[in-house]
Amino acid sequence: MTDMKINVHHITRVEGHGNIVVNVVNGELEQCDLAIVETPRFFEAMLKGRHYSEASHITSRICGICATGHATASLRATENALGVVPTKQTELLRKLAFFGEILDSHILHVYMLVAPDFLGVGSVIPLAKQEPEIVMRALRMKKLSGDLCAIIAGRHTHPIAMTVGGFTHYPTKEELLDIRKRFEAVRVDLKETVDLFESLDLPAFTRETEYIALRKPDEYAFIDGEIASSDGGTWPLEDYLSVTNEYLVPHSSAKHAKNKRNSYMVGALARINVNFDKLHPHAKSVAEQLGLAPVVTNPYAISVAQVVEIVHAVEESLNILDELVGNCLKWEEPVKPKRLSGEGVGAAEVPRGTLFHHYTIEDGVIQKANCVIPTGQNLANIEADMRELVPTILDKSQAEITQSLEMLVRAYDPCISCSAHLLNVEFVR
Amino acid sequence: MAQYERYIRPKVAFFDFTSCEGCQLTVLDSLQTSPELLDMIEIVEFREAMSERSNEYQIAFVEGSCTRPADEERLKTIRSTASLVIALGACAHLGGINAIKNLRPLPEVRADVYGDKADWYDTYAARPISAVIDIDGFIPGCPIDRDEFIRVVKMLLQGRQPIIPDHPLCIECKLKENVCLYLRGKICLGPIVRAGCGAICPTYGDGCEGCRGLITNPNLDSMKMVLEEHGLSFEEVEQKLSMFMAYQTAGIKSEAEGATS
Amino acid sequence: MKTLTEVVTKSPSIYQPVPARIVSIEELTETEKLFTVALPGGLSLHHSPGQFLQISVLGIGEAPISISSSPSRSYGTFELCVRRVGDLTTALHNLKRGDIIGVRGPFGRGFPVGRLRGKDLIFVAGGLGLAPLRSLIYEVLDQRGNYGQLSVLYGSRCPSDLLFKDELAEWEKRDDMTLSITVDHPDETWFGEVGLVLNLFDDIYPNPRNAVAVVVGPPVMYPSVIERLLSLQIPEGSIWLSFERRMKCGVGRCGHCQLNHIYTCREGPSFSYSEIKDLEEAL
């Protein structure tokens, strides 16, 4: 085959709108793009002029799947800007809600979006007919994670009770005990999940790249920390721009990013590669069972890394629940800002990777806002993977090549509506 | 809805425009509590969750606002294919969060964001889909309420026009026996906003922000007075009302001033 | 024979309908259908003209519908004339012969049949108002000797909206009553009267001392018709009206049908003008 054109219009089972464009002329790869065609959302422009208290509610609408993550990063940015230090209890509750979202998103991704590829069906809907057990298990686990978010923040998509400085609502002790019981029981489903993924064969493809994630000395970082690279080096959050180095490309309404190399990866696999030593022991042993030993360079293994994180999140949630119940949750009014002007960066490891929010606030009103989204950071890396993958499979049929590429893109779990946020940036091209 | 029709396992398609896809996610979540849904409707297109596609469907749920001229074509195709088009969520129903950008002149917003590459991307003032095509119903909320989605599906299956509450949120908030946020020193748009969400925001300690849109007969003047009495400046009142309802409160005035090329 | 009311009041809940079967459906106009409904074995409806039933389509809801047939002509069945306007009525229109509906009732105070005895009667119907009046018309026709003259004035929007066309033709032929009909919007088939129902009064010369008027129609019709009747010297207590309100319970509790202090469903739906003339929310 000397000439080939692949154009996947609107990749399915991903969040948002993206196209894969591959053009092979005379056996040479001329073009290999992941085009993000999502409509630009203008969130940074929308934040300008709004009161700081609205920021987390507006930015959670960047994405329905990582809404709690956006809210968390947004609140941390505001809090850093206004000198608010949340209490220990607030941190624990935020982490719990955050784990709820990690679980919800990862379960959605591995079961409903990725698993159909490996099980040879078009989607979760025929899968529900073919393997009802698997789908029911996924729905059960998803309901548990959704319910966790709900008792803490009202709901998972667009959480309500999370506010600058704390919470406007607290779960009751009964609710915590009840959900704790269910978390314990879910370990059975976890085992089945691990077994399922152990049985799946990942495409054999590897490409080494730079892996970036937040890192903390005493825990597997999800909220706050410093930026760490597998190529070495750490940066304080405030220096995030020197890591992400965003630039625009014409075929995409989302920005690309690069650090030391031409691209880098964020997300579950990057986190495992950077923070393996901080995983919960159970999660570590699951990683071993699934053959995940850092540094893992197969991007298709992102889904496996997500399974490991599911285990981690369940175990850590149980610990936090114990701590909260043990110390008996008390009513705390949100911590009031010390000042109404300032600049701050907030960061979180949302399901798809490192998320930064950066606000400048004057007299309580947001003057400037910037959000750097995980999928945007991954785009250049996905394209680099595609460019390396395509020549190795050119002997296959166009349908097979398309399938491999779609699976690759899907493995990254791109959150395209997030990434099409577009900011005020220098154009590098 | 002009004519009532009874549906037996209708073909149903989901489409998304400018949005966070949280409403589609809520639809997926509804399967957790209502798995029978898959027996009652045949989902033929749901890009977020499945690869299968179809050009044949009776009911279309459309999520997201229309934010660029190119969207209009797609919306019209959906309209001409489906017997029933239902707006799913605040973006499609009201314009929602997306319409905040309409509050400033579009050229300014575009320049602000794209710099000298403004013509790379296609955009205009965000609008509800009803500004582009006729719709047969809507499910309000940001995101939609899971139970309300199921309720609407049931009504569609029965051949009924979906009934969405048109009374103020306070009614529902009191049924939940919440202590009014105004008595807790906060503010809330409950008295002028459509109920149906179970007053979830006040229940979780946060004032209603109006994601379900205004009731048919809101007493806006009186509401503004109440907000001002509770310490909001005129601008803050306007801003409160514009979080989800910027399209309604400001219209698409900015469009006239800005180029839509 | 047991009455429906007995069954309804003895059932565990006053809100529980009795299932009844549709035995025939006749399409009267584009928007109105006449349903003939059979109560389950051995039950009688035992109603008086002007009363209504709460009709359910299970899974959709319930609405008040007047009984359109007359007590003198019900043999285990009764008739409902239903206009398709919304949720429940559309669902009813979608039903077929043999389908089950729920019925509760009969509720309310019907027309004052006793007071009509020996009187000259003027029945004024606007649109769907003919449906409840039909019940009364047959009551009168079937006991013809008990009443004086009978004039029926019927106004409709257009010729195709006329209800019970066959029966109208029959009534027209009878010499023991007079029927006059008018339409707002005539078409090429129409050779009759055109305009408001008020015009029909030009041809009647009631004896005010012996006349009773019964008026049923849309809210907009009442003020002008009442004014005309009063100008004909008909006493306020001899002008009877029937009111439509939203009704959820039928038993004087849900509050929707209240006009001032009166529960229309319980104290009405028919009232004499003297009873309600001072109530602002009545007209």
Next chain:
Amino acid sequence: MSYKIMPKSALNDWVQHLRQKFTIVAPKPKHGQFVFGEVTDASEFALDYPSTVLPPKKYLVPTQEELLSYSLDGSHFEMRTEPVPTVVLGVHTCDLHGIKLLDRIFSQGYTDTHYKTRRNSLYLVSYECFEPCTEHSFCRSMGTLSATDTFDLHIINLGEDFAFEIGTQKGESLLEGFQSIFNVTEVDIERINTVHQEKWQRFPYRLDFDVTELAELLTNSYTSTYWDELGDICLGCGMCTQVCPTCYCFDIHDEVDLTLDGGHRVRTWDSCQIRMFATVAGGHNFRAEQAARQRHRFMRKGKYQEDAYGLVGCTGCGRCAQACLVDITPVKTFNELYKRRNNIAEKETEAK
């Protein structure tokens, strides 16, 4: 009238005693207010509480109540009102008045079996008020400050002890088998009398006229322009009716199962303050203006319910006044109407 005495320290033991047979509900704190809710221990509730967000009517007419479930083919109906025997602790006397009115409303004509079943399984333990519960209450003006009936047990706080006035057999049964219950002595009776006498002066009259004039005042004020003034500012939010112990209007709707083979008939609270309340097919609204809706509300409270059921429809609890964001209150409204009527009367006499 028979009394029993219980030391206050035995309250929790009594609660535990009752819990063996009953669900106990009592006023629990919530964000600076109180709500009736289930309790398992005396530490969870307060008997000296200001007022609750919703009155105890929610146990008689639940905010949402399934009346029936059925199969769509009509072959099967089921009424599922199976309330658990419940003791309501700490009902204020104004709320007793509210329940007394509801009792009459739901039993006249066709009895509402749902209400009746719930009512029969409810044990009302009321609590003597010693001072106005909120700045908005005006129970003294409405004549609802003392309890003479409707309660099963009535508690009077005597400092160290509680006195129980036994209202019914049901009430008596709540004390059966409990150890720390003692017979009254003469001293106790004296204490009860003193407490009763002393409390009255702490409650001000807040209406400028006697409540017996209220119905007539409203009749004469039907055409007052004051209603239009209220209509202009009223938000139509319906909070006032939702929190009122004597508002009971409801909606009934059907909820079908997703499989479309069964369904439920559900009753929910409704409010005369919302637009659709009196709208009929064709769109005609018999109370189209908010002014008319407010007038209807106050006419019911001050006149219609009294005419129909012999009890004034406002208990003076003050809940609606506390709820209303634009400060439309019965006291202000009734006094303003009174003032205006007097002004008119004065002008008329002057003119003569």
